[in-house]
Amino acid sequence: MFRLEARSTTPAWFNLALPLIAIAATLILCSGLIAVAGAGVIEAYGVMLSASLGDSYAITETLVRAAPMIFTGLAVAVAFRAKFWNIGAEGQLLAGAVASCFVGAIPMPGYLAMLLMALVGAAAGALVALVPATLRVKFKVDDVVSSLLLNSVIYYALMALIEGPWKDTFSGYPISPPIEDSANFPVLIEGTRMHLGVVVALIAAPLCWFLIARTTLGFRIRVTGENPEAARYGGINVQRVLISTALLSGALAGLAGVGEVGGVHFQVMSDISPGYGYSGIVVAMLARLNPLGVVPAAIFLAAVMTGAEAMSRATGVPAFLSDVIQGTALLAMLVALLFTAYRIRRVGAQT
Amino acid sequence: MSAVFEQIFQVGFLAAIIRIATPLAFATLGEMFSERAGVLNLGIEGIMLLCAMAGFTAASLSGSLWLGVLVAVLVGALMGALHALFTVALGLSQHVCGIGVTLFCSGLAYFLYRLIFGQQSVPPSIDGFKPVPIPLLTDIPILGPAVFNQFTLVYLAIIAVPLAAFVLYRTPWGLSVRMVGENPRAADSAGVSVIATRFQAVILGGALMGLAGAFLTMAQFNAFTFGVVSGRGWVAIALVVFGRWDPWRSAGAALLFAFVDALQLRMQASGLGHIPYEAFLMLPFIFTIVAMAFMSRNAVAPSALLKPFRREER
Numbered sequence: 001m002f003r004l005e006a007r008s009t010t011p012a013w014f015n016l017a018l019p020l021i022a023i024a025a026t027l028i029l030c031s032g033l034i035a036v037a038g039a040g041v042i043e044a045y046g047v048m049l050s051a052s053l054g055d056s057y058a059i060t061e062t063l064v065r066a067a068p069m070i071f072t073g074l075a076v077a078v079a080f081r082a083k084f085w086n087i088g089a090e091g092q093l094l095a096g097a098v099a100s101c102f103v104g105a106i107p108m109p110g111y112l113a114m115l116l117m118a119l120v121g122a123a124a125g126a127l128v129a130l131v132p133a134t135l136r137v138k139f140k141v142d143d144v145v146s147s148l149l150l151n152s153v154i155y156y157a158l159m160a161l162i163e164g165p166w167k168d169t170f171s172g173y174p175i176s177p178p179i180e181d182s183a184n185f186p187v188l189i190e191g192t193r194m195h196l197g198v199v200v201a202l203i204a205a206p207l208c209w210f211l212i213a214r215t216t217l218g219f220r221i222r223v224t225g226e227n228p229e230a231a232r233y234g235g236i237n238v239q240r241v242l243i244s245t246a247l248l249s250g251a252l253a254g255l256a257g258v259g260e261v262g263g264v265h266f267q268v269m270s271d272i273s274p275g276y277g278y279s280g281i282v283v284a285m286l287a288r289l290n291p292l293g294v295v296p297a298a299i300f301l302a303a304v305m306t307g308a309e310a311m312s313r314a315t316g317v318p319a320f321l322s323d324v325i326q327g328t329a330l331l332a333m334l335v336a337l338l339f340t341a342y343r344i345r346r347v348g349a350q351t
Numbered sequence: 352m353s354a355v356f357e358q359i360f361q362v363g364f365l366a367a368i369i370r371i372a373t374p375l376a377f378a379t380l381g382e383m384f385s386e387r388a389g390v391l392n393l394g395i396e397g398i399m400l401l402c403a404m405a406g407f408t409a410a411s412l413s414g415s416l417w418l419g420v421l422v423a424v425l426v427g428a429l430m431g432a433l434h435a436l437f438t439v440a441l442g443l444s445q446h447v448c449g450i451g452v453t454l455f456c457s458g459l460a461y462f463l464y465r466l467i468f469g470q471q472s473v474p475p476s477i478d479g480f481k482p483v484p485i486p487l488l489t490d491i492p493i494l495g496p497a498v499f500n501q502f503t504l505v506y507l508a509i510i511a512v513p514l515a516a517f518v519l520y521r522t523p524w525g526l527s528v529r530m531v532g533e534n535p536r537a538a539d540s541a542g543v544s545v546i547a548t549r550f551q552a553v554i555l556g557g558a559l560m561g562l563a564g565a566f567l568t569m570a571q572f573n574a575f576t577f578g579v580v581s582g583r584g585w586v587a588i589a590l591v592v593f594g595r596w597d598p599w600r601s602a603g604a605a606l607l608f609a610f611v612d613a614l615q616l617r618m619q620a621s622g623l624g625h626i627p628y629e630a631f632l633m634l635p636f637i638f639t640i641v642a643m644a645f646m647s648r649n650a651v652a653p654s655a656l657l658k659p660f661r662r663e664e665r
Contacts, residue, residue, distance in 0.1 A: 160629035320461035327455025
C-alpha cells in the first residue's frame with residue numbers, strides 16, 4: 001500500500017528535476033497530437049529543436065521571443081513569492097507598451113528616448129498592478145479576479161486608442177504611429193533581430209534574484225508570502241510589502257511591453273502580445289518562482305514557439321501545438337510540485 | 352435621448368439582447384455552480400472555446416446540430432472534471448490551474464480545428480439552429496416576437512435560470528454544494544462528501560460552459576473562428592461576482608451586460624454618438640471591480656472559495 005505523506009523539506013536537486021520531469025511528461029503527452037496529425041514524433045520534435053536552437057540565428061530569434069516572457073515570468077515570480085496573485089501581467093505589459101510607444105514617438109536623442117521609454121513603460125505597468133494590490137490591501141478584494149479582469153479593461157482601452165485618436169493616419173489598419181527611428185533599440189548582432197532589450201531582460205533576472213534572496217525587501221517579500229502572521233509579528237508592514245511587490249511586479253511586466261515596442265514592433269497593435277502575460281505564469285511556475293530559473297524556462301517556451309512554426313512548415317502539424325505544450329507544461333508542473341509537499345511512502349499491509 | 356428609447360423598444364433590439372445574453376447566462380450559471388462549491392474555474396475561457404470548436408466540428412461532420420450540442424456538453428463536463436481533478440482531488444492552486452486549463456483548452460481547440468479544417472480563406476460554416484416560434488406567446492406585442500421567436504437553446508437558457516435557483520436553494524444536493532463552498536469542515540462532519548460534491552459541481556459547471564460554447568458556433572455565428580469566445584469567459588467571471596453568486600442576480604447581470612453590448616453594436620452600426628464602442632465593452636469589468644470593493648465589507652463570496660480541502664489537515 002502506498003500513502004501520501006507530508007514532507008517538510010525538499011532536496012535541492014528537486015528545483016532542476018521537477019521542471020525537467022514536467023517538460024518530459026508534456027512532450028510525451030503532446031507527442032500523441034503529433035501522431036494524430038500523421039507526422040513522425042522524433043522528426044517533428046527534431047525540427048522544433050533545430051529551428052529554435054540549432055544555429056546562431058535560430059538562437060537569437062528564440063532569445064528575442066524569450067525576452068518578454070523573461071520579464072513577465074519575473075513579474076509573476078516576484079508577485080507569487082509574496083502571494084500577491086498577479087494574473088494581470090498581460091494588461092500590465094500592454095500598458096507598458098502603450099506608454100513607451102507614446103514616449104518613443106516624441107523626437108529626442110535616441111538614448112534619452114530609450115531610457116524614458118523604459119521608465120515610463122515600467123511606471124505604467126506598476127500603476128496598473130497597483131490597482132488590484134490597493135483593492136486587496138484597502139478593501140480585501142480578491143486579487144486573482146481583479147487583476148484578471150483588469151486585463152480586459154486595458155485591452156479595450158488599447159483598442160479604443162488605436163482604432164480612434166491614436167490610429168496611424170498612414171495605415172489602414174488599427175495600429176499606432178511608429179516610434180522615432182532613433183528610439184529603436186539598437187540591434188546588437190548584425191543581420192539578426194537581437195536587440196538591446198534582450199540583454200536587459202537577461203540582466204534583469206539575476207538582479208531580481210539578488211533582490212529576492214539578498215535584500216531586506218526580498219526577505220520581507222518572502223516572509224509575507226510564506227507566513228503573513230509571522231511577518232506581522234516580526235514587525236513587517238505586510239500591506240506595504242504587498243504594495244511594493246505589486247509595483248515591482250507591474251514594472252517588470254511593463255518592461256516586457258517596452259521591449260516589444262522598442263525592439264520588435266516599433267509601434268502598438270492589438271496583437272502585440274500573443275498572451276505573453278499568461279505565458280509568464282507558465283514560466284514562473286516552471287522556474288519554481290526562482291528568478292534565475294525564469295531565464296531557462298522562458299527560453300524553453302520561446303524555443304517551443306519559434307520551433308513550432310518551422311515544424312508546421314516541415315511536417316504539416318499545426319503550429320498551435322506550441323499553445324498545447326504551454327498549457328500542458330503548466331499543468332504538469334503543478335502536479336510535479338506535489339512532490340515538494342508530499343512524498344510517496346510504502347506502508348506495510350499490517351501496520 | 353428619445354432616439355435611444357425608440358431603439359430600445361424595437362423587437363430586433365430586444366431579440367438581440369436575449370441572444371447576446373444566452374451564452375453568457377449558461378457560462379455564468381456554470382461558473383456560479385463551481386464557485387458556490389468553493390472552486391474558482393478560470394479555465395472557463397478555454398473550456399468555452401474548446402466546446403465551441405468541438406460542437407461545431409461534430410455538427411459539421413455529422414450534420415446533426417443536436418449531436419454537436421451533446422458533444423460540446425460532454426467535452427465541457429470532461430474539462431470540468433479535469434479542473435476538479437487538479438484542484439479538488441489534488442488540491443492544487445485554483446487560479447494557476449484555471450489558467451493552465453484555459454491555455455491547454457484553447458491550444459487544443461486551435462490545434463484540432465486547424466488539423467481538421469486546414470487553413471481556409473473563408474472559415475467553413477454550418478447551417479445553424481433556426482428560431483422556433485412558440486405559438487400564442489409570440490403574439491404578445493413587442494416582447495412576444497423578441498423572446499418567444501428564438502432558438503431552442505435560448506428557451507433552454509430561460510428555463511435554466513429558475514432551474515439553477517431551484518437546484519441550488521431547494522434540493523439536498525444544492526444544500527451540499529453551498530455547504531462545501533461555505534464550510535467544508537462542517538459539511539464533512541455532517542456526512543457530506545466534500546470531494547464528491549465539488550467534483551459534481553465543477554463538472555456541471557463545465558457542462559454549462561459547453562452549452563455556452565455550443566450556442567456561439569451553432570446558433571450565433573454558425574462558424575468557428577479563433578476569436579469566437581473573445582473574453583466572454585472572463586465576462587462570466589465578472590458577472591458571477593456582480594451577480595453575487597446568485598442564479599437570478601447573475602442572469603440579471605448577464606441581461607444587463609447584453610443590453611450594453613447590444614446598445615454599443617447599434618451605436619456602432621448607426622454611427623450614433625462619438626463614444627468608442629470599447630468604452631461599453633470595458634464597463635462590465637470596471638463595474639465588477641468597483642462592486643467588489645463595496646461588496647467585500649459584507650462577505651458574500653463563498654467562504655471556502657480558492658481553499659482546497661484535505662480531510663486529514665485540521
